[in-house]
Amino acid sequence: MGAIRDAAVFALALVGCERERVPFPPSQRAPRTAEPRAADFLGVEACATCHAAQYAAWRRSTHGRAGGKPAPGLVIAPFNGAPIRFADAVVTATATGAEYRFTVLRAGSPPVALRIDGVIGGGHMMGGGTQGFVSRFGDGTVRFLPFEFVRREGGGVWFCNTNSRSKRGWIPITPQVRLAECGDWPPTRVLGDVTRYANCQACHGSQIVAAFDTTQRRYATRFTALSINCESCHGPGRRHVEFARSGELGRSADIGMRSLAALDKDASLEVCFRCHALKDVLQPGYLPGRPLAEYYSLGLPQLGEHPLFPDGRVRTFAYQETQRFSDCYRNGSMRCVDCHDPHSQAYRDVNGMPLRDRFSDGQCTSCHPSKAEHSETHTHHPAGSAGSRCVACHMPYLQEPEVGHAIRYARSDHTIPIPRPAADEAEGVTSACRQCHEAQTPEQLEVQVHEWYGSLKPAAPPGFAVTDFFEDSLAPDMPSLPADVVQRLERLAQSEDLDERALALASLHLARGEDTRVRRFLASELGRLDSLDDPIRRRWSIALGFVADRYRQQGDPARAIVTYRKALEIRPNEPGVLLNLGLALAEAGDFANAIETYRRSLAADPAQPLAHVNWGIALESLGDTAGGVAEFRRALAADPSEALAYFNIGVVGLARGNGREAMEPLARAAALDPGLAPAHFALAQGYLLAGDARAATRELKLGLDFDPGNAAARRLLEQIVRATGGH
Amino acid sequence: MGALVLACGLARIGRTQNFTPRTLSPFAAQKARTLLRERLPCLGCHQLDGEGGRLGPDLAASSPAPAAFVYAMIRDPQRMRPGSAMPKTPMSPETLELVANYLVARRGSPAGDVEIPRVRDSVPRDGHMLYLTFCAGCHGSAGRGDGPNAKFLPVRPAVHTDARTMSQRSDDMLFDAIAAGGYVLGRSNRMPGFGATLTSAEIRGLVRYIRELCRCAGLAWAR
Numbered sequence: 005m006g007a008i009r010d011a012a013v014f015a016l017a018l019v020g021c022e023r024e025r026v027p028f029p030p031s032q033r034a035p036r037t038a039e040p041r042a043a044d045f046l047g048v049e050a051c052a053t054c055h056a057a058q059y060a061a062w063r064r065s066t067h068g069r070a071g072g073k074p075a076p077g078l079v080i081a082p083f084n085g086a087p088i089r090f091a092d093a094v095v096t097a098t099a100t101g102a103e104y105r106f107t108v109l110r111a112g113s114p115p116v117a118l119r120i121d122g123v124i125g126g127g128h129m130m131g132g133g134t135q136g137f138v139s140r141f142g143d144g145t146v147r148f149l150p151f152e153f154v155r156r157e158g159g160g161v162w163f164c165n166t167n168s169r170s171k172r173g174w175i176p177i178t179p180q181v182r183l184a185e186c187g188d189w190p191p192t193r194v195l196g197d198v199t200r201y202a203n204c205q206a207c208h209g210s211q212i213v214a215a216f217d218t219t220q221r222r223y224a225t226r227f228t229a230l231s232i233n234c235e236s237c238h239g240p241g242r243r244h245v246e247f248a249r250s251g252e253l254g255r256s257a258d259i260g261m262r263s264l265a266a267l268d269k270d271a272s273l274e275v276c277f278r279c280h281a282l283k284d285v286l287q288p289g290y291l292p293g294r295p296l297a298e299y300y301s302l303g304l305p306q307l308g309e310h311p312l313f314p315d316g317r318v319r320t321f322a323y324q325e326t327q328r329f330s331d332c333y334r335n336g337s338m339r340c341v342d343c344h345d346p347h348s349q350a351y352r353d354v355n356g357m358p359l360r361d362r363f364s365d366g367q368c369t370s371c372h373p374s375k376a377e378h379s380e381t382h383t384h385h386p387a388g389s390a391g392s393r394c395v396a397c398h399m400p401y402l403q404e405p406e407v408g409h410a411i412r413y414a415r416s417d418h419t420i421p422i423p424r425p426a427a428d429e430a431e432g433v434t435s436a437c438r439q440c441h442e443a444q445t446p447e448q449l450e451v452q453v454h455e456w457y458g459s460l461k462p463a464a465p466p467g468f469a470v471t472d473f474f475e476d477s478l479a480p481d482m483p484s485l486p487a488d489v490v491q492r493l494e495r496l497a498q499s500e501d502l503d504e505r506a507l508a509l510a511s512l513h514l515a516r517g518e519d520t521r522v523r524r525f526l527a528s529e530l531g532r533l534d535s536l537d538d539p540i541r542r543r544w545s546i547a548l549g550f551v552a553d554r555y556r557q558q559g560d561p562a563r564a565i566v567t568y569r570k571a572l573e574i575r576p577n578e579p580g581v582l583l584n585l586g587l588a589l590a591e592a593g594d595f596a597n598a599i600e601t602y603r604r605s606l607a608a609d610p611a612q613p614l615a616h617v618n619w620g621i622a623l624e625s626l627g628d629t630a631g632g633v634a635e636f637r638r639a640l641a642a643d644p645s646e647a648l649a650y651f652n653i654g655v656v657g658l659a660r661g662n663g664r665e666a667m668e669p670l671a672r673a674a675a676l677d678p679g680l681a682p683a684h685f686a687l688a689q690g691y692l693l694a695g696d697a698r699a700a701t702r703e704l705k706l707g708l709d710f711d712p713g714n715a716a717a718r719r720l721l722e723q724i725v726r727a728t729g730g731h
Numbered sequence: 732m733g734a735l736v737l738a739c740g741l742a743r744i745g746r747t748q749n750f751t752p753r754t755l756s757p758f759a760a761q762k763a764r765t766l767l768r769e770r771l772p773c774l775g776c777h778q779l780d781g782e783g784g785r786l787g788p789d790l791a792a793s794s795p796a797p798a799a800f801v802y803a804m805i806r807d808p809q810r811m812r813p814g815s816a817m818p819k820t821p822m823s824p825e826t827l828e829l830v831a832n833y834l835v836a837r838r839g840s841p842a843g844d845v846e847i848p849r850v851r852d853s854v855p856r857d858g859h860m861l862y863l864t865f866c867a868g869c870h871g872s873a874g875r876g877d878g879p880n881a882k883f884l885p886v887r888p889a890v891h892t893d894a895r896t897m898s899q900r901s902d903d904m905l906f907d908a909i910a911a912g913g914y915v916l917g918r919s920n921r922m923p924g925f926g927a928t929l930t931s932a933e934i935r936g937l938v939r940y941i942r943e944l945c946r947c948a949g950l951a952w953a954r
Contacts, residue, residue: 257757266765336917354915356823370821371915374906377931461952 026523032537040293044240045211051234061348066128071230074104074120080127081153088162093183122230124208127155131401131414143645144223146195150188173408184709190678197288207279210236216611239293272339281325286542297539303503306471307550314466316419321406330420343367368394384456400436425449470507478515480566506543545575561592579609595622613639613646647677663693681711747844750802752835763833775921784880786868797843802831818928858940874944886919897945905938
């Protein structure tokens with residue numbers, strides 16, 4: 005008995021020892037995949053000699069005509085010198101020989117000439133085909149210009165995207181639209197996965213890589229083509245061409261390239277999802293042939309923005325990845341290439357037999373021949389009528405909601421749903437039925453559907469359960485979670501879906517990461533990630549970073565700090581998280597620790613001028629203005645195009661009451677980023693100090709273009725107008 | 732109308748099948764083998780390198796049959812061998828040519844053309860007869876999933892007497908599986924499609940026969 009009691013005491017002592025914080029194992033990070041490299045991509049001409057038929061099909065395809073240098077055969081927009089009139093500007097699109105350009109004229113400002121270096125899109129898409137334009141900028145970036153063109157019956161119309169400004173969607177440019185309503189004015193959307201600029205522009209061309217070159221102190225933007233070339237799908241061609249030239253092709257099963265036709269469902273989809281999917285960037289520098297899951301997440305974009313409804317249909321904006329929510333994918337074998345010929349982008353059936361067009365029933369009936377047997381029995385529409393087509397009911401063209409309704413930009417619903425008129429309308433989706441039968445109410449259509457089909461197949465369970473739970477139901481270090489919730493998360497932590505797995509781990513870490521049992525589980529999971537160590541840790545860290553960012557937006561730096569520190573437990577030297585932690589610390593008034601965190605961020609990645617800028621702001625807050633200015637200058641030493649560094653130097657000058665000292669850096673800030681409203685407002689102050697009311701008025705107006713809700717600037721403008729009588 | 736009659740008449744006339752094989756590269760041969768194993772239904776009945784069913788001849792076994800016979804059997808087995816249990820599998824001309832070349836090389840088929848027999852009038856067959864001809868080899872003559880070929884398949888064939896499982900499949904789902912095969916429905920690629928071999932009425936007859944085996948009704952939806 006005594007022995008038993010002693011054992012119990014020993015066991016208790018062990019439990020006591022275990023209450024110490026369980027450490028997480030360090031990353032087993034494998035060396036970053038370095039193959040293939042940019043030099044391994046040769047361009048389409050290297051393929052054309054041997055693969056003439058595929059090349060000819062590709063050349064005529066939408067991929068082959070997706071973009072390139074401006075030329076008459078490619079440009080569909082009218083570069084005829086006709087004015088494109090805004091409320092406050094006139095833009096002319098002109099072509100002189102091979103040179104295409106926009107010229108922007110605004111009263112009181114010198115003309116701005118924008119040379120067009122690339123054309124993106126050719127207006128191919130049936131639901132609304134657009135064409136955009138890019139230009140090389142002095143900092144090495146290639147940026148989208150704000151003036152885009154969409155085909156319409158009888159011609160087309162210039163339009164711009166206002167969602168980041170006036171939030172009116174995509175709207176035609178008219179004399180009622182201000183230039184600054186266009187989100188791309190001034191141009192900031194760059195080609196490539198530059199994380200500072202939220203975008204998805206690595207797919208508007210082939211093998212686009214943009215990275216900041218610390219030696220040259222500017223961006224290096226490289227791409228093979230602005231069309232979508234062979235190597236975008238097949239991967240780099242260098243080894244294959246070398247084999248061909250050496251006569252090795254006929255002797256080895258290794259031809260330096262894999263067969264895409266033999267890929268299984270998910271591997272085949274991954275080829276298309278390199279571009280045809282919304283993605284979060286896990287790390288920049290992706291090139292076809294590298295493991296997609298190490299560079300992008302398809303699931304994490306659902307955090308915050310919720311681009312998809314729970315049934316997978318498009319809530320804001322998406323591409324064709326919604327196919328993953330179709331019954332044909334979930335319970336079948338459907339790949340993109342089962343309907344789309346990858347070389348010609350023509351339509352075909354699952355057996356590879358060519359079909360006439362996008363409306364051909366063979367896309368569906370090659371898998372569902374029962375529906376072709378007596379088609380009218382199923383469709384309840386006369387055979388041969390538009391309403392009898394499979395895609396009329398199951399893949400209707402739906403306007404992408406984020407675009408608005410002024411510009412048609414509809415894409416066929418790749419979730420391939422059963423029409424459920426009442427549920428569709430409740431979700432905010434125009435049902436397939438009402439696409440044609442506009443006069444009928446959803447309730448009437450619902451009755452008709454049930455009259456024809458009786459009970460419908462139950463809808464699949466809604467998706468994104470773990471995403472929604474992570475986003476809506478958790479907080480840092482909650483006192484408890486129900487046992488069944490913990491168990492479910494632990495099961496999801498074994499999921500083959502990397503996003504789901506990482507979100508389950510991040511959920512447990514966020515809510516119960518200090519609980520010994522949960523912590524031991526997380527440590528164990530981290531220890532057995534093996535080859536998934538890097539992709540899971542990146543997703544986990546980004547998910548926690550998302551929550552922390554949201555706490556900062558809500559003005560809760562304390563919880564943001566806790567959550568960023570959890571993210572750093574998973575990826576200790578993540579420069580972006582360190583920078584954001586520094587900002588949260590500064591917002592909490594802890595400038596000393598903020599500075600230390602910026603230092604760590606820069607040690608992890610020196611190519612961060614913004615870390616220097618924020619370090620400088622923290623020093624200023626501690627009263628070290630000279631130190632602050634020195635940091636702003638270090639930001640400029642790293643990147644001479646960093647507008648915020650000039651802006652802060654100017655603001656220091658203004659604070660010292662030295663308008664003259666402030667003006668030059670402020671003017672450079674406004675020149676580098678004309679959309680930086682605070683720079684215009686600060687310049688206005690400087691001009692007022694110098695007694696130049698007219699220039700101050702101009703700068704206030706320029707700033708209000710981009711920040712129309714700034715009450716202080718508006719009051720100041722009114723005061724100046726009153727004082728000067730408008731002169 | 733005259734053209735239609737003429738077309739039908741032509742189809743009923745026998746003809747010569749030509750096929751000139753070409754040598755596949757090791758890469759193309761590997762691709763053909765992958766398609767045979769993972770995409771096409773051939774290994775449901777035939778074995779290749781020790782893998783696959785035993786209902787048909789070994790695909791790699793040497794044979795005196797000429798290359799054109801191999802090609803014609805893949806292209807349309809019912810036409811080449813009327814009454815054969817081998818269904819016609821729809822595939823693109825490129826896939827047909829690739830697979831035929833691969834098998835011709837593996838079998839060491841000699842060159843030479845073959846005569847394709849005239850089309851004969853089809854004889855109506857009921858569901859039971861069709862089941863015994865095309866399904867029983869894997870699914871068993873009584874529908875218990877225990878046909879002689881079942882043990883050579885990577886997944887057990889559906890047990891058509893299993894009312895609980897079969898009642899979860901609509902009649903159209905059964906029709907689609909029989910007509911289009913297992914692969915496109917996310918099931919085993921070893922289950923061939925019979926849509927290019929049987930008439931719609933014959934497939935419906937098979938569906939009815941399976942319902943007799945399971946003594947169950949299917950789901951109400953998917954009509």
